[in-house]
Amino acid sequence: NAGVTQTPKFRVLKTGQSMTLLCAQDMNHEYMYWYRQDPGMGLRLIHYSVGEGTTAKGEVPDGYNVSRLKKQNFLLGLESAAPSQTSVYFCASSRTGFYGYTFGSGTRLTVV
């Protein structure tokens, strides 16, 4: 009963490097989300998906891309990392959002 699994848990990137964060859920949830958490700003939505093959922009999508090729996986990509993308990233999923989300344990990303 893994729930939502995020990999990696920690990563340090150099400015301009690219990387992909992987989110996997085993609950057959339709909805998946990527948030970033910064001090004093709560969690802000980057991108989300309402089903396999769909993606949509959230509040802070610039500099990120996503894909949902399989229902259980939601990938977040950074094409050219910038120091402003230093943050903690959370993935979440839900059956419908009205019952609340199940969150992954987060990825701490530092861009130097």
Add this chain to the structure above:
Amino acid sequence: AQTVTQSQPEMSVQEAETVTLSCTYDTSESNYYLFWYKQPPSRQMILVIRQEAYKQQNATENRFSVNFQKAAKSFSLKISDSQLGDTAMYFCAFMEETSGSRLTFGEGTQLTVNP
């Protein structure tokens, strides 16, 4: 755009006492959902309690209860008999029924329970 405001960045309470965390939100919708999430030092996000706007009765989960004032757009969290394990960051979150299940979070309140 919907907004959620938590005006108390930090709060502290003595063990076994009661504490109330404040949250206000802004929306023009009539149907929506409100949540409180807890984030302990482990960083894991944990759903504490949930309230549906069309239900007048305040939600309760064991020691956690809410005071939902729809007209005032207020959604406070009361923690009774505070325990050391309640020390965490608490986030208020809001979801409009027409939003595609997107949650909007407040800035968070860091609660410390002192022995």
